[in-house]
Amino acid sequence: MTAAVGTARVPARRARGGATTGAAPLLAATLRHDGRRFAPWVAVVTLLSASSVLVYPWVFPSAASRLALATAVGANPAIGLVFGPADDLTTPDGFNAWRALALGGFLAALGAIFAVVRATRAQEDSGQAELLASGVLGRGSRLLAGVALALIGSLVLGTVACLVTVLCGGGWGPSALIAATFVATGWMFAGVAAVTSQLGSDARTASSMAVGTLGTLYLLRGVALSLDAPAWTSWVNPMSWTVETHPATEAVWWPLLLTVALTAVLLAVASVLQSRRDFGQGAIAPGPGPARGRDTGPGRLAVRLNRGLVVTWSVAFVLLGTVFGFFATSVTDIVGADPAVRQVLAAGATSPDQLVSAFLVTILSLLGIIAAVPGIQVVLKVRSEELDDRVEPLLATALARPRYLAGNVLTALATSTLCVLVAGMVLAGVASAGDVGVAFGDALLQAVATVPAVWTVVAVSVAVVGAHPAVSLAAWLGVLASFGLTLLGPTFGLDDWVLGISPFWHVPNVTAASVDLTGLLWVTLVTAVLLAVGFAGFRRRDLAR
């Protein structure tokens, strides 16, 4: 009898179809094909968390050095902008909470946002979703699969980060709670992205809105933290909820319940919005573009195509400049007490004055290495445009290859230069206000002196993209080598000729009694050779192959 009822029901239900029909096989397919795109986020966050507990005892071996760090961090309001709560910097777990909690959550959220947008909006843009939607698939299944991918991805991220951190010496309790905050932040922003995917009419709008929300909340959290704002400010900002867990001290788990509740609410809103909108449409219709164009040359085209990237990185460098500027003001506290740190950040300095200026050289070199990243991204854009068949119609006009490449290379070099100068200016402003004997002019001049080395690193990518784009990953070699040699070289006591491979090793200290510019001349010569290789290669090779 019951069996008969059961069989009678199944066809009836199948005929109407649920909103989530087909979600399971779709999720399986999505996990198989898109799942590995979550891997880099898992790797970076795990590295962030695990390296904290791994490096801590080595960099801060003594109780005195740990206290010095705590004092320095406490005295530095800007640090809160980027980092988490500095509850207890005298243990590896406390250090991990300070260093990784906020930043790790931010990265997990980015991973979740891109996963959701890719599986929902981007598929609608590419037409893949249409193919899927024409199959036996409930209206809500694609959203469900995309969100599930992000939720599972965040969970995997948290689990891996927790396990590896514990293996590297972290305590179970704090490591698990820190990892749980990563998961929670990832979940919340999977929800945010699910909502923005219904609002924006294309993938770009949807992810910009979600990332914008993330960035704003992250900064507000940082401002509230560094200004000791009233308690209610941290309860209205979801990004502050994870901070309220204080993993290394009180270890409160219940704020995470708030994040789960918010995730549920956001997903519910997203599913309502999704059920009401038309396929391929969004609440925010894209505005019409201009009917006539004003971009007339390869340079202006390159600037236009990279506008978003340049603006984003400039903002990031204002932040970096602020943070490093405050570092510089408290450099004697952080570095002075500890020979190991001094070895890395201010090699060879003996007096406090030298210490500050040596630190400035190192910190600006670091900023320079990071500033090479947007430049290299601009250069790599040449290759991606080429592969997308957008260079072909341009070069079929009266535009010569060298001019096309030159427009892009100039944009790349200018972008990196802008980043260094922006950060240098902010850093110089903050540091000179801090009464540690840093003059604004000196700090800015030091930033200018760093620029030629940045160009060399960018020029490596020009040579790769111009002459041998098949190995475009090699474009990052310059960044990798400079970073490794600048940060780790002095510690391992490498020979000068090895250290000299990094162009930043040749950056002179502009406050030194006699400034030696021959190093910069050599660096510039190398830049010229690399650029020549890139241009010659780009002239000779087959395009779009």
Added chain:
Amino acid sequence: MSVTDAVIDVRGLTKSFGRFPALRGLDLQVERGQVHGFLGPNGAGKSTTVRVLLGLLRADGGTVRLLGEDPWDDVVPLHRRLAYVPGDVSLWPGMSGGEAIDLLGTMRGGLDERRRAELVERFELDPTKRGRQYSKGNRQKVAIVAALASDVELLILDEPTSGLDPLMEHVFQEAVGEARRRGATVLLSSHVMAEVESLADRISIIREGRVVRSGTLADLRGDTRSTVHAVLERAPDSRALATLHDVRLDGHALSATVESDRIGEAMTVLTGFGLTSLTVEPPSLESLFLRLYGDGAGAATSPAATR
């Protein structure tokens, strides 16, 4: 054909990608003021040829002259005189169609403003939409307008109408016809038979990296047979049907094929048996291509292949 007046003159062109030979001694001559159809199955080497002509790929061997110049060395002066429409147009996602047209136009050295406006109108293109919002056909229109709005001597069109609706296909054919009347030379690679039939003065057919046939449409049709369907009053005897091929006789209904230059002869024979109904179909372009694209073409059925 006088070689000196050839706008495109390619001889013995070879090009390999790794160990795969894409072009194996290609010859192609296009005369000034003509529309030259460039046909062949997928992967035959059409787009590779076009990219060599545009100086995007470097020829491995052979000689290539375009408007009397070398497409690899004289890129800039040469490209001022030609315009190109790719078969798969990829636009910048955030750039409106109007901006893309102007960008390509200015880089070529300017557009004819009046014609630009007129083409946008005729192709019913909304120039304010962004690249990522256009459908395939509309992206194609952007590239077509950009190319046809410029005053150039040579148009290189690589499957330009893929994705266009029949109405727009018609507009395209008109616009190319106007370009030819202005004196432009057109290299038209296409799979649309009607387009080739109505536009092309001459045709070259490429297979496996070589041009296997080249000539006017009539030339190519010449050695292909027309189909005859007839209903006769008396059953014909087989000796009388020597002029016909592939004869199929079903009672009084006859179907057969006949060489195009022997149709008259065949009619005389058939009239002798009392014709009550007759249809003669010229070889369709499609059947011609099917035969020429297919395996064994060139070798067995077209001894007159121009090489």
